[in-house]
Amino acid sequence: MPLNVELVSPDRSLWSGEASMVVAKTIEGDIGVLPGHTPVLAVLANGVVRIDATEGEQVRALVLGGFLSIADDRVSILAEFTEPADEIDTAAAEAALREAEQAGDDDAADLARARLAAASSAS
Structure with missing residues (x-):
């Protein structure tokens, strides 16, 4: 029996359907979900x-x-923000990282790093 999965954020529903597995990062660590999960x-x-x-x-x-x-x-998966990894503009994320590091904006730098990590996972 497959998992019924929904990935949404306040501004859109990114994906919904049947899946054999889901992997996500929580504040407790990574979690892998298979059918029958507690x-x-x-x-x-x-x-x-x-x-x-x-x-x-x-x-x-x-x-x-x-x-x-x-x-x-x-x-x-009820996210505050979500973006498909294959739609992330790597050049823009790299530029945003450089600007954030120069400005000393740790939050913006963390976001840019997360976007770059997601983009590299799509390839």
Whole structure:
């Protein structure tokens, strides 16, 4: 029996469908979810979510904050912000990182690093 997965943020629904596995980063560490997983409610950390769809597609997305809920083979990823990894402009993220480092803006630098990590996971 597959997982029913939904990845959403306040401004859009990024992906929903059936999957064989989900991998996400929580504040407690990475979590891998397979069918039959015990119920969990976790706080998401900034990072990449990977969804292995049952039809062979692999979805990778940058997720910034939010929650992960697992119950009865349903996985809900409720992110504060999400962006498909394959849509991230690497050159823009590199430029943003340089600007943030020069300005001493740690939050902006962390965001740029997360975007670059997500973009590299898509290749």
